[in-house]
Amino acid sequence: MAWTRLRTSAVVSATILLAVGIGLFVTMSPAGTFSKGRLRLPVGKGIPAISVGERHGLILGSDGSLWSWGSDFAGWPVLGLGNAGPQTRLRRIGNDTNWVSISAGIAHNLAIKSDGTLWAWGENYTGQFGLGTMGRRNQEANAPVHAAPGNDWKQAVAGGIHTVALKQDGTLWAWGINWAGSLGTGSTSNSAVPVQVGSSTNWIKVWAGMLETVALQSDGSLWYWGDNPDPAFAQGTGAILVPTRVSPDTNWVDVGFGVNTVFAIKSDGTLWTWGRNAHVYTDSQNPALDATPMRVGTNSDWASIPACGLWWRQGLTKKDGSLWLMDASEFDLNGPPRADKRVHFRRTKLQRAVVAYTAGDAHAAMGVHAPIGVALTRDGEVWTWGLILGDPRSLGNRLEYWAVEFARRFGYKGGPLDAGPVIRQRPWQLPIVGPGTPPR
Numbered sequence: 001m002a003w004t005r006l007r008t009s010a011v012v013s014a015t016i017l018l019a020v021g022i023g024l025f026v027t028m029s030p031a032g033t034f035s036k037g038r039l040r041l042p043v044g045k046g047i048p049a050i051s052v053g054e055r056h057g058l059i060l061g062s063d064g065s066l067w068s069w070g071s072d073f074a075g076w077p078v079l080g081l082g083n084a085g086p087q088t089r090l091r092r093i094g095n096d097t098n099w100v101s102i103s104a105g106i107a108h109n110l111a112i113k114s115d116g117t118l119w120a121w122g123e124n125y126t127g128q129f130g131l132g133t134m135g136r137r138n139q140e141a142n143a144p145v146h147a148a149p150g151n152d153w154k155q156a157v158a159g160g161i162h163t164v165a166l167k168q169d170g171t172l173w174a175w176g177i178n179w180a181g182s183l184g185t186g187s188t189s190n191s192a193v194p195v196q197v198g199s200s201t202n203w204i205k206v207w208a209g210m211l212e213t214v215a216l217q218s219d220g221s222l223w224y225w226g227d228n229p230d231p232a233f234a235q236g237t238g239a240i241l242v243p244t245r246v247s248p249d250t251n252w253v254d255v256g257f258g259v260n261t262v263f264a265i266k267s268d269g270t271l272w273t274w275g276r277n278a279h280v281y282t283d284s285q286n287p288a289l290d291a292t293p294m295r296v297g298t299n300s301d302w303a304s305i306p307a308c309g310l311w312w313r314q315g316l317t318k319k320d321g322s323l324w325l326m327d328a329s330e331f332d333l334n335g336p337p338r339a340d341k342r343v344h345f346r347r348t349k350l351q352r353a354v355v356a357y358t359a360g361d362a363h364a365a366m367g368v369h370a371p372i373g374v375a376l377t378r379d380g381e382v383w384t385w386g387l388i389l390g391d392p393r394s395l396g397n398r399l400e401y402w403a404v405e406f407a408r409r410f411g412y413k414g415g416p417l418d419a420g421p422v423i424r425q426r427p428w429q430l431p432i433v434g435p436g437t438p439p440r
Contacts, residue, residue, distance in 0.1 A: 038432045040380035041067065041090075044097075048356045050374050051104035052308045053078060055362065057374060057389055058104045058111075059090065059382065062355070064097035066111060066144075069430070070389035076107040076123040077142035084142075086390040089431040090382060093144065103208075103307070105158025110165075111144060112153050118165065120147035126161045126177040127192030134192040148175070148194045159208030164215075165194070170201040172215060180211040181239030182226035188239065198243055207307075209257040211236075214264075215243065220250035222264060229262070229275040230291035246274070247293055256305030256314055258328075264293065269300040269319060280328050281343045296326075296343065308358035313371050315359030316345075323348040323357050323375065350385075350427045353378040362387045370423050374430075382430040388422040 044063025051058045056070025056078045068079045071086035080093040101112040108122035108129070120129040121141045127134035129141070130148030147156075148165065156165035162176030162183060173194040174183040181188055184197040197215075206215040212226030224246050228238040246252075251267040261275035273281050278290040299318075306315040316324040327344045348359070350373075359373035371386035 039429050041065070041376070041382065041432060043378075043380045046100065048376050049102055050306070050308075050356045050358045050376060051102050051109075052358055052360070052362065052372060052374060052389075053104040053109070054106050055389060056104065058102045058109060059356075059374075059376060060099055060102045060111075061380070064099050064114070066093040066096070066099045066102065067091060067432070068093055073107050073122075076140060078104070078107060078109060078122040080109065080121045080143050082142050088388060088390040089433050091433050101155055103156055103158045106160055108158055108163075110147065110156040110158050110163060112156055116151040116153050116168065118147040118150070118153045118156055119144040120163075121145060127190065128158070128161070128163050128176050130163060130165075130175045130192070130194050132193045134190070148173070155206060157206055157208040159213065160210035162208065162213075164197070164206050164208045164213050166203055166206050166215075170203050170218075172197040172200070172203045172206060174213070180227040180236055181241040182208070182211050182213050184213055184225040184241070184243050186241050188241070200243075207255040207257070209262065212257075212262065214246075214255045214262060216252060216255075220252055220267075222246040222249075222252040222255070224262070227260075228291075229260075229278075231276045231287050232291075235260070235276070254304045256307065258314055259312060263296070263305055263314060265302045265305060269302050271296040271299065271302050271316070281326070297345065299345070306358035306360075308360035308372070308374075313359065313361050315357060315373065317357060321354075322351060323354060323359070325359050325371075325373070348373065348375075348385075350375050350383050362389065373427070375427075382432065383427045384430050385425065385427040386423055388424065391422055 041061045042063045042065060046062045046064050048062040049060040053073065055073050056068060059067040061067065067090045068081065069087045069090045070079065072078055079087060081091055098114040099111055100114050103110045108120060111119045121144045123140055125134060125139045152168045154166045154168045156163060159182060162174060162178065164174045166172055174185065174197050175191045175194050178188050178190050183191065183195060185195050200217065202218040203215050204218050206213065212224065215223050217223065223243040225240045225243050227235060228240055249266065252264055253267050254265045256263045259277055261273055261277045263271065263273050265271055272293040273296050274293045275290055278294060279287050281296045282294045284294055301319045302316055303319045304317045308315055312328050314326045316326055318324060325346050325348060327346065354375045355378050356376040362370055362372040373386055374384045376382055
């Protein structure tokens with residue numbers, strides 16, 4: 001019996017060492033060499049864009065093509081590739097070249113074509129498509145389908161469980177789940193069809209968070225509605241049901257979201273924040289001040305906030321074109337206020353001819369919040385760093401897992417040494433698979 005246990009232990013150890021060794025070899029291979037796919041997107045004259053959800057990403061090519069990679073979220077088909085499994089390489093969604101706008105949500109996505117039509121895919125269980133259906137009826141789509149009717153849509157954004165969209169006439173519309181007031185319609189009633197937000201016709205841009213919405217009017221004023229940002233109210237109570245002006249200022253230009261936090265940039269290049277956790281990013285020792293905008297740092301050359309900052313990291317760009325990451329992930333929100341706390345701003349290493357950029361956190365498949373960044377260069381190269389979307393386990397992790405499963409047949413009772421997500425600190429070039437290649 002002792003000899004059997006010894007032999008089993010030796011087999012398990014040797015197999016795991018082999019798996020880990022192969023995994024290390026693959027991990028240490030030069031970036032961009034692990035795939036035979038193409039390494040550049042087609043280039044056109046349009047405006048490219050990147051949008052990242054919790055486990056997947058979308059890219060709008062400058063030629064009007066649409067691409068995705070990553071994995072489904074909780075079973076919802078967010079990749080838009082039909083019945084496809086996880087993708088570590090960028091794959092094209094259909095063959096159309098007339099896409100002009102994209103927005104990746106947690107479980108649903110939105111895109112607009114040049115003809116003004118709105119399309120959606122992923123989850124429709126809470127009515128995010130705006131088609132009048134929700135619940136068990138028509139609850140999902142694994143490829144883009146016509147969403148809310150009309151051919152005059154200008155911008156559409158995917159919130160946590162709602163959708164907000166801007167029409168070309170300057171009116172604003174919303175639909176989906178509304179228990180926190182994120183639709184801005186004056187009540188908490190849900191709607192599976194577009195409902196106009198107020199009566200204004202001078203909206204020019206909109207942003208949607210998990211339970212809140214922010215929009216900009218043509219006079220430079222910024223408006224907020226949804227979950228009350230004042231920490232004096234428990235989350236989900238005291239909802240702001242209609243657009244409410246953030247401040248008297250009329251020089252707001254861009255907005256981004258963190259964890260129960262909103263960030264905004266003014267035309268003078270200053271960065272501001274408000275929300276339940278705003279004090280994490282400022283010098284304030286009084287969380288009661290979080291309900292109103294407070295300045296973050298002393299820089300006055302910020303230009304934009306790329307749409308990705310899902311958790312404690314947020315991408316930023318400066319007016320000189322440099323790419324930055326604002327990081328507050330080390331702070332303990334449950335601990336006492338720290339007088340020495342400072343948010344960290346780090347310039348990213350990738351600075352070459354980038355035309356689209358986004359960075360923040362992604363919620364990994366193993367329940368870990370991990371950094372992620374994506375950049376698209378002028379010549380169509382896609383670079384990424386941090387979490388490898390679509391591959392929560394490296395080859396070494398998978399071989400180790402299989403080895404342990406095999407060894408259990410011989411009585412082994414242990415588990416994998418490391419089941420965490422794969423994170424690369426240095427940027428690597430994302431492989432691209434051209435149209436006509438079926439997803440695996």
